Amino acid sequence: MVGTLFVGFFALLVLGVPIAIALGVASLTALYFGSHVPFLILPQKIFNGVNSFPFMAIPLFLLAGNIMAEAKISDKLVGLASLLVGKYPGGLAHMTTGASAFFGAISGSAPATTAAIGSIMIPSMVKRGYSKSYSAAVVAASGALGLIIPPSLTMVVFGVIAGASIGDMFICGILPGVLLAMAIIGLNYIIARKKGFAREETLRGRDMGKVLKDSILAMFMPLIILGGIYSGAFTATESAAVACLYGVLIGMFVYRTLKIRSLYTILKSTAENSALIMFLMGTANLFGFIITAEQVPQHLAELMLGFTSNQTVIMLIVLVMLLVIGTFLDNVAALVLFVPTMIGVIDAMHINVVYFGVFTIIALAVGQFTPPVGLNLFIACNIAGEKFEVIVKDIIPYLLIYVVMLVIFAFVPEILTLFI
Secondary structure, eight states, X not given: OHHHHHHHHHHHHHTTOOHHHHHHHHHHHHHHHHOOXXXXXXXXXHHHHHOOGGGGHHHHHHHHHHHHHHTTHHHHHHHHHHHHHTTSTTXXXXXXXXXXXXXXXXXXXXXXXXXHHHHHHHHHHHHTTOOHHHHHHHHHHHHTHHHHSSSOHHHHHHHHHHTOOXXXXXXXXXXXXXXXXXXXXXXXXXXXXXXXXXXXXXOOHHHHHHHHHHHHHHHXXXXXXXXXXXXXXXXXXXXXXXXXXHHHHIIIIISOOOOTTHHHHHHHHHHXXXXXXXXXXXXXXXXXXXXXXXXXXXXXXXXXXXXXXXXXXXXXXXXXXXXXXXXXXXXXXXXXXXXXXXXXXXXXHTOOHHHHHHHHHHHHHHGGGSTTTOHHHHHHHHHHTOOHHHHHHHHHHHHHHHHHHHHHHHHOGGGGSTTO
């Protein structure tokens, strides 16, 4: 039955069938040909796959990100990034990474971060003499921080699938997110010195005060969410609702960039994306039920443990698997396929599930700017008006810096669990 399941699933993917439908059809086919389980299990498992209170956070975090994007919060965050890192050589590249880190802490989405920051920074970088391909590469690589820096939608999905604490996932994502942002800025600096990119003017006096005033309210949102969760004021799910309310209030009454007529578009987009994710989670639960029933996680655990019992080696193997999976699957789809399969290995090796979760999300974030599917790359290409194959050359150093950081995290797991 497992052979039918996986052959059917990958055959449908090759034919271009949406992954949620491919999961459902492959599961149905496997049940029909390889099992005497009644088909009544199909709607039950799909329903159980979405019948979870923490999943309410998914549409709410999507809504919060859409509200903040529509409110043009990215403009304010670019100004804050300019204040902090714009004075160094390659200032615009540093500003792009810094603004992406800040916006990622608000949107929780890599594509949203890439689109919001790229639409502002790519034209500015090109005007200042940066090549279109390099500008797009910086934006695509920096946009991946949106998946890593909490609050992150992907962390919510992982937490529900693996039974991990979403609050712990959020708090443990802060340090690696900051370290990755610093590593990217360091790479930007090296490239800027080599190519002779200019510094940007340093803001002073009244201008500095205006930037701080404009950006500080936007940066309160992740602080409210994380502070509320860890103070016990509200759960991770409730924090998403608080984020939505906060976004509407500052967007409409403080920045005055969010209009009532925009709310319909925001709600419509959120509903569509939420429906897609929820349907995916439902069919993935059915797929996972078959995998578990056939003891695939246990067999995989036995196979890997027969090869090595070293946790670091296991995580390096996991890294290779995730880098490959991330090149052709969306991060949410990759999670719902990969995590149930690997959870047996993680339990057998006594690897901290939160550490595994943060590590997995960072590795899958690399897929956002890795050919051939990398969504961030396509978004950056469209904004820059540059060919995909041209940008790939400039993205390689950023790909390597992410991989190097992941290898460090594999050897020093304490970095990802420092705050729990």
